[in-house]
Amino acid sequence: MVEVLRGVPLLYQQYKALLKKNLLLSWRNKRSTFMQLFSSLFFIFLIFAIEKAISSRFSGTSTYENVFDPEALVSPPIPPCEDKFYVKQPCYDFIYSGKGNPRIEDIVSKIMSNNPGRPIQTDKVLSFVTRKEVDDWLFKHPMQVPGALHFNVRSATVLSYGVQTNSTAVRKRGNSEDPTFKFQVPLQIAAEREIARSLLQVPDFSWTVGLKEFAHPAVRTFSAVGIVGPTFFLAIAMFAFVFEIGALVAEKELKLRQAMSTMGLYETAYWLSWLTWETVTTFISSLFIVLFGMMFQFDFFLNNSFGVLFFVFFLFQINMVGLAFLISTFISKASSATTVGFSIFIVGFLTQLVTTFGFPYTDSTSMIYRIVWSLFSPNLLAKALKTLGDATATSEDSGISWSGRSQCPVTETDCVITIADIYTWFVATFFLWFLLALYFDNIIPNASGVRKSCFYFLNPRYWTGRGGGKVSEGGICSCTGAIPPLEDTNPDDEDVREEESIVKQQMAEGSNDPNIAVQIRGLAKTYPGTLDMGCCKCKRTSPYHAVKGLWVNFAKDQLFCLLGPNGAGKTTAINCLTGNTPVTGGDALIYGYSVRSSLGMSNIRRSIGVCPQFDILWEELSGQEHLHLFASIKGLPPATIKSVVDKSLAEVKLANAAKVRAGSCSGGMKRRLSVAIALIGDPKLVFLDEPTTGMDPITRRHVWDIIENAKKGRAIVLTTHSMEEADILGDRIAIMAKGKLRCIGTSIRLKSRFGTGFIANVSFLESTPGQTPLNGQTLRNGEANGATQPHHVAVKQFFKQHLDVVPKEENKSFLTFVIPHEKEGQLTKFFEELQDREREFGISDIQLGLTTLEEVFLNIAKRAELESAVAEGTLVTLTLTSGLLLEIPRGARYVGIPGTESTENPRGFMVEVYWEQDETGALCISGHSPESTVPRNAQPIAAATTPVLTRQRSFLGRTQLVHGIIFDPSEIEGSNRR
Ligand SMILES: Nc1ncnc2c1ncn2[C@@H]1O[C@H](COP(=O)(O)OP(=O)(O)OP(=O)(O)O)[C@@H](O)[C@H]1O
Secondary structure, eight states, X not given: OOOOOOHHHHHHHHHHHHHHHHHHHHHHSHHHHHHHHHHHHHHHHHHHHHHHHHHHHTTTOSTTSOBSSOOEEESOOOOOGGGSSSOOSSOOSEEEEOTTOHHHHHHHHHHHHTSTTOOOOGGGEEEESSHHHHHHHHHHSTTSOSEEEEEEEOSSXXXXXXXXXXXXXXXXXXXXXXXXXXXXXXXXXXHHHHHHHHHHTXXXXXXXXXXXXXXXXOOOOOOHHHHHHHHHHHHHHHHHHHHHHHHHHHHHXXXXXXXXXXXXXXXXXXXHHHHHHHHHHHHHXXXXXXXHHHHTTOHHHXXXXXXXXXXXXXXXXXXXXXXXHHHHTTOOOXXXXXXXXXXXXXXXXXXXXXXXXXXXXXXTSOHHHHHHHHTSHHHHHHHHHHHHHHTTSSTTXXXXXXXXXXXXXXXOTTOOOXXXXXXXXXXXXXXXXXXXXXXXXXXXXXXXXXXXXXXXXGOHHHHHTSSOOOEEESOTTEEEOOOOOOOOOXXXXXXXXXXHHHHHHHHHHTOOOTTEEEEEEEEEEEEOOEEEEOSSOEEEOOOXXXXXXXXXXXXXXXXXXXXXXTTSSHHHHHHHHHTSSOOSEEEEEETTEETTSHHHHHHHHHTEEEEOSXXXXXXXXXXXXXXXXXXXHHTOOHHHHHHHHHHHHHHTTOGGGTTSBGGGSOHHHHHHHHHHHHHTTOOSEEEEESTTTTOOHHHHHHHHHHHHXXXXXXXXXXXXXXXXHHHHHOSEEEEEETTEEEEEEOHHHHHHHXXXXXXXXXXXXXXXXXXXXXXXXXXXXXXXXXXXXXXXXXXXXHHHHHHOOOEEEEOSSEEEEEEOGGGGGGHHHHHHHHHHTHHHHTEEEEEEEEOOHHHHHHHHHHHHHHHHHHHHTOEEEEEOTTSOEEEEETXXXXXXXXXXXXXXXTTOEEEEEEEEEOTTSOEEEEEEOOOEEOOTTOOBOHHHHSSOOOOOOEETTEEOOEEOEEEOHHHHHHHHHO
């Protein structure tokens, strides 16, 4: 026996195995991992494109550039009016007042002809007499001329002038037009030059004027990263956010997490493995963000310190991981992850927009707003990017250094939060989300509807690991109704009664039988009815007793087979034993540990293996990887895991498919893998819930061999719907129905007690027309099914005479008789004689067989159905071959027909009803026997006989139903044997 790991070494081994699982899942889901890591490249490229577009818009002005040594503008010419950005045609290069004065007109004509590089045409200049006329014209013709000159000849030596220009600066396609430099100065220089020449009377007098703007630093401009960055980086974080929620919720939804917990997984290992994995991916993705940003040569990324930037992105994304942990506890469907992610993104986008406008990180905003706003990390990211963007807005700004992270940037006048404060917020809120995630994970019902109490953490035993993990059912917001007590009924069956008294006696004596693996002591499970408070309605469901007090021992080295129709309570009983569902009554000891104690349960988990009813597997992991993971969770020493896994794969014939992913396995392969998982780690108790469902007959036989071999040294509990499987594997078989044990014992014992004996099937040759009954007897019913055929009648008479049995089933081509066990001695002689008379009776074939376990099962299921139908009053309609309709409780076997009583037959007639299970497992009528007289000792079951209505009658052609009289089957079967 291999010593398994415990405590911290086991925790570490589980942590490593889960981490490997996460790595494999990420590797196999390449597309989502790629998006998670490299989506930043795409978004940073978009920001780069935005920045390029913006800088090209500002290329025509020096406002947003540092100007150290501005160039001089020397005697610029008057530009053509069409050069103006906004101009209406016809346009003029300038207009003037002073028309009619020859001196002025001479000056103007010189201005036009001496314009450097471009003499001005006469049709491009308008002349007016007075200034008033100029103003009137300008008013009526806006945007048609850039400027006007007003001349005034005061004396022969004094000439004055004035300049009028449109001083509004305009932009066009990113270029800016400054009217001073573009129009005013050239016009002014031209006027002054020609006035000077006129006054001096020197036509080529040189008049050179140069103009220079100031040397100036660039005006602070738009940072693309600071403005659009928050939304884009939030989008990058959303990829990881959505994938993470999806993965966490899928493990919960598919019960993978529950399966691992049942096998003994520590919660700490589970959360730590996820946290580590997310930290690693977040670290890489943040590194890529900064590196890609530097690659695209953003000042934002080049001038701020690498460390400062990295931690902003890393801590922001880690914070989002914490938020994803928290949100995943509220979601039960992995498909909702995208919707949640999208909603968070929209909310984040809007609040970031508000943050970019300055709210609430200013002196004037209340501290409360800032605290509430900072709880949502996208807002802090927006603020951090804005601060970092402002710190690198011009090439003069040197950015924020690592040592300057806790100082307010000089550019920010009302700074209330530094980059270091933002780090603190990210870290603090991450811990808040993570702790809340752990808390809600415990108190929100899991996939099986189980949760801890809202104040579980106040129990000191929870922290010491000595219990306190008590679980209950129902949602936090639903109030569970009071659970009605179970009626304490004595089992009907003697074997079940005996098993109960053995358990009770052992319990009273406190004796510990070393051969007993599991002792179930009155185990009961009632699913609580709930009152769900919706917005507009209240939905109440009543409590349901799924298991109604089981008393049974499961021996070591034996396979205990639990049979029962659908809904009998088998899975519930197993779930109680594996700790997936809290028990509501009684107890069960597994190798001495109680399932009611959390400490006991943690010991039990180490020694059990479970093959659940439905395969609980990761589609992306192979069989080998599954077994490796579960072997590690169970605590097998690392050195042995490989050999154990290989052996296990070989056992279930999956060695050749060891590396095939579960998603590509057939249903049978998955079931075999589930069986292998249940058996890994040599558990002392194994639960196999319908392990061979979906397997072909060859594989099924192979799995039976595996189970048979696995019996040694352990107890196995098997539930199945295959009677053959139960017959072959079960050392002891119990049949459950409606939450109670109905019978228990070996297969032979059950068959002899509940089977009806031997089954004889007599098939007939094709009947000859015109034959008459041998003795002229006519049966009341059955013409359609061959009951009146002479050979049928003769054979029936032969069976009645020699064995005193009537047919259980009959139709045109065969008769089926059930021969009680007591008649076994007469059978040889009887069948010899029947074979001798085969030709006389027109028999084609005779078959004889033992009652099957299936028959036992159906009998038990029928009784249980009848019992509950009688208790609950559920009725079904039986259509007799005579056309009569009878209402009978579901499962009723012998039904008396009201109104058939007569003086010769005072008890009337009855039929035996045949039942079968439909595909949902419910009992439905398959047919009935011919009518026969009610035996003298048959007792009606009181509850079912009342009220006996009237005979069926036809009223206006409508058929009415009649309640059948139900007889106790044990009385009738007793009388048949007699
Ligand atoms: N969480 C639950 N809440 C309420 N009722 C439940 C719950 N789980 C099971 N039940 C009910 O308990 C009864 C027993 O269910 P269970 O799954 O144990 O039956 P079973 O014998 O395993 O059936 P099957 O053969 O179909 O697996 C069923 O009627 C079922 O509807």
